[in-house]
Amino acid sequence: MSSITFQKIWKIYNKKVLAVRDLNLVCQDHEFLALLGPSGCGKTTSLRMVAGLEGITAGEIKIGDKVVNDLRPRERDIAMVYESYGLYPHLSVYDNIAFPLRVRHIADEEIKRRVGRVSEIVDLQDILGRFPSELGDGQKQRVSIARAIVREPAVFLFDEPISHLDETLRRRMRKEIKHLQSTLGTTMIYVTHDQIEAMAMADRIVVMDQGVVQQVGTPEDLFDSPANLFCAGFIGEPPMNIVTGKLVREAERLMFQSNGLKLSVTNPAQIQILETMRNPDIVLGIRPSHVAPKVEATATSVPAEVYGFEPHGDYNIVTCKVGAEVLLAVSGSDFFPDLGQPIHLEFSSNLHFFDVNTKWNVLKGQGANHG
Amino acid sequence: MTTFMKRLQANVPTLLALPSIILVMMIAIYPILYAFYTSMTDQLLNQSKSNFIWFGNYVNIFTSRVFWHAVGVSVKYVALAVGIEMLLGFGLALLMNGALRGRSLFRILILLPLMLPPATGAMMWASLLDPSLGWVNYALLQIGIHAPAWLSDSGTALYSVVGIDVYHFTPFVALILLAGLQSIPRLQYEVAEVDGANAWQVFRLVTLPQLMPTIFLVLLFRLVLCINGYDVINVATKGGPGDVTTTLSFQASVTGYRNMLLGQAGAYSIFMFFVVLFISKKLFNRVTRSWI
Amino acid sequence: MAEVRLDGVTKRYGKNEAVSEMSWTANPGELVVLFGPAGAGKTTTLKMIAGLEPLDGGDIYFDSQSLREVDTADRNVAMAFENYALYPHLTVYENIAFPLMVPGKKNQFSKEEISRRISEIAAVLQIEMLLKRMPQELSGGQRQRVALGRCLVREPAVTLLDEPIAHLDAKLRHRMYAELKRIQRQRGTTTIYATPAQTEAMAMADRIVVIFNGKVQQIGTPRELYERPVSVNVAKFGGEQTMNIMPAKLITEGGSLRFLLAGNHLPMQNNVEADLKASQVGQDIIIGVRPPDMTCSLAPIEGGFPAEVYAVEHSGRHPLVTLKLGEQLIEVISGVLSSGVQVGTPIWLSLANCRLYVFDAVTSQLVVTSNGQPA
């Protein structure tokens, strides 16, 4: 068990193309840390630098107290699980799992014992004789995970391990991986582009974009106070409504106004900062779960028109047209509007404001590399 | 839609294949059947009459010294040439598979001999190896070696034509094994390295097993085409000096054209046909990946 | 606008029956979703409707006209393929224009008309800036929208969509649900839409045809499927609100019926009991409950049974907690469980007041459902 430390890590390809810029991060011992971001954001590159599959341009990576920059992958005591599983097609399930032990010249008896135990943990005991081409996607990924845990490494590195699986399997594997990590307690870095996955599983999440860390925090932090527009738009399902507009003053109250939408700002901390801003242009973010569609108008509601509708079982998503804006709202499962029906939207006070130029949350300042 | 049109549509695949089938019937099936037939007659090249003699030709050649000599030469020739080509080609493929600057240039340079007409290549080597004005013997002399008259010396002739064959076809082995190597995903090597395998273990446990089908494919092509080979020997040595380089293939043509024994030449060909068929059947199964 | 009717349609690949005896009808102007896991036969069904795969049995009708003798090109259908099937040698614009320019349609549309239609559809799909590019230069999501554009540029009798928005990101997906549905309503084109995603099926469908292994399981509106799934397969498949499926036994205890679930005797709601009495006691059954419907407690409760925490996932307001009960994994969402709850913590579960589905263990068909009200 070990912590993982990134110290001023840079990765530059061909002397000028940037992949990772000045990454400073500590993944604590026993922690489940997710690296989250769109493709090309530098998350996989960062993971591969920990594994030793990618050279480090500048900075230091430590596993525990040991600097590993110049160690070969096999000397780092890590195990990795890959998006496309990385199984050996010519070896049976048993031999795939046994591979890391075989190359270390561990006795056959011991190998048998350990493969047996691990295959029980991930429920593969009945298919040890099969070949990868005979397995389903979920089984392949379980073999890949078994091969990683059979070595009892200090660190697990997961690279988009369940992106290829269908929804049902993904849900199942999420639980299995989460359970495994909780019971083994091994430090884990988990790379994914799927925010639902990161939010569901990780203790902390590192959001990256364009090679730069955007925000580090617990899932709650990221959901409740996004650091900037990128995090705001990337995290949450259904995604946050983003509306560009102006700040106006009306009867001594600070209001947000866009093409069709007008809301008063009530959070004192936000008012204080927004008052000082010279540029009236501003970007508003509000989560669909903070917009409630109603049939009847209320004192504070905004009229809208139903543009689209998705029932999800115990809640519904309503796509609404408010003036020229198209907004998502979440309703209870008993709300069944017709397309085109006029409705009324009740906005909660949970508004987020972002600077038009810097894209940062006005409450967060503009510092890079939070955490 | 008329019934005629519909029937036409149902038979589109057959119609598309028909012209090709007719042609193949004429240039391959008919000659092969004819060869089967003549191999059981005493047909001569310059006569139209012949008698059916059942397996007489086969009995004849299987009891002749000439035939067994040709078999011996062929075995020696094929074993040496294909053996060297496989080893050398695999080595080159491994070297070119690493991180390498100028791989595409090497690929082109190594490809060139394969694209030469073997008959012409044999002429080019004949001039290079010429004892009186060739550059090879001159160069060897410069470092103090008195080289033999490669192609006309009965001690070296067979090895020389093997050498020319190696020159031509090592690139085939190298290029195809290189493609086979490059089709093993990089991920496999990374996985193995993270799993803790060293370079030798990676080669033995990951690379080699996955390359086996390609190796068998290359072996199949080389064995069959080398057994059928004719051009190099016909141009470089004409089977000589004496009968030192008279392979089965060459002997078949000698029997047919020079000796005009069409029946016996047919028997030679049919024998070779079965040898090739046997090898193809044996190796073809190994070419498909057993783990899929 | 046409009615599409499948009557006992069957398709075999070798000995495998990819689609067997399939019968359903899409009314004129209706949007019917074919919903089922990968390999269920959705794509094959769409291709048979388009005339791309010959039928091995049954027949397909557009407005009571049999399609047996009708060539693909004459069926007047438009189709968006799952793998996009864009023409790699044509630009995005040419790809979308293609259906308007094939022989037979040539000269039917003026250049201006074509260009007008394309810019209209491109605006809806947000691909205006891509029109001059080649397909290879586009991302998966962009290609998918081009494929949709090529399909929507025509106004055919029937539109076939095979997972048409599977590769779009979340933001666009919600928007496209709305746009597709709107266009479909406006034009009134009968549309058959295949997807393995429950969310998508629920969002798009007027009616859903659930398919497993080439067989129709259930046909109904999204609401009907959610509230009355006819079988275990339908109930547990896909989506965010997967039902917990728990094998149990029906027993009597003191004269009243009980469920025997992992060693626990559970009382049942009155209306369920009334319906079950007819069937045999001692029978194996399957109980289905949705995660938010269960009652959880950190302390023992009346009528509850003990389980322990297996995994905790953050989701929405409350975490999705997976509990382990014997060999059974059960998902719950409950206000009493915070995301800080440790793996291994004992939790008491109760089914007393929840909406319960009872399935036959042998046929896995729905036997009875409670309405969720306390007895």
Add this chain to the structure above:
Amino acid sequence: MDTAIEGVVLSDAERAGLEIHKEVVSPADRVGKALTYVVLIAYSLFSILPIYWTATLAFKAESEIYTKTPKLWGFATTMDNWREVFAGPASIVGVDFVHAIRNSFFVTVPSVLLALALGMPVAYVLARYNFKAKGDVHFFYLSLYFMPPLLILIPLFVLYNKIHLYNTYLGMALVMQLITLPLVVLIMRGFFEDIPVEIEQSARVDGARGPWVFWRIILPLVVPGMMATAFLCTIFSWNNYLFSYLLTSGENQTAVVRITLYRTFTGIMWGPMSAAILLTIVPVLLLAIAIQKYIVRGLTLGAVKG
């Protein structure tokens, strides 16, 4: 896999501020690397030595050729050999090589066109239709390629003499199909299979019909593969020695066979022969370089997609 972000380019100034981590390279690795290059360069030299040697001969004067001390460079050059090769009927040696090249051309071009015309439909059928004997048909064409040539050529020699195809371009183009037809059928099958069937189906759904779909959708997509296949057929056909050697005679033989005629009773005319060789092989080598991307696929008849 993540790759570098497009467009995010580091300024020199920013890079200068970084303390670049130097990767450690072991001496063994360094030696291994150097050795790799030595071996590959040596083999490359071996590859081009005969070609280069032939090229020197083609430009050497007689005195430079018939010498005990042949030079690889720094020799006196002459165009005499080329004049002889291009002399046509006026050739001193008596080999009208221009005519021979023409023969090669008249055999190769029709044989390639014929193979494409006959083979493409079969390839398309193999790629797109399912029928029981599919595997057998594939194997059949493969075995044509593997057939011992004399098994077929000796009977064909007899047949050709009977039906007057001996010593004709048509006869040569037909027999050449033994090589070119398997190439076209098996390689093109792979190229057709590379096109997703949905692209064709999509066009049909949109109202287009079979032949039109083939011409406007399928054909444009296989053109690169088809060109590569045609080039490969050209090379194989051009390079073929045995067919012309056995089925034609005298003036009608192709270049590859006529080259050996510079071996006269009075000795070998190395100079003109080398010029003739160069003239024969250079176009072929250029074609080979042009299609080298597809060469592995071609040489294995589609079995390995290099």
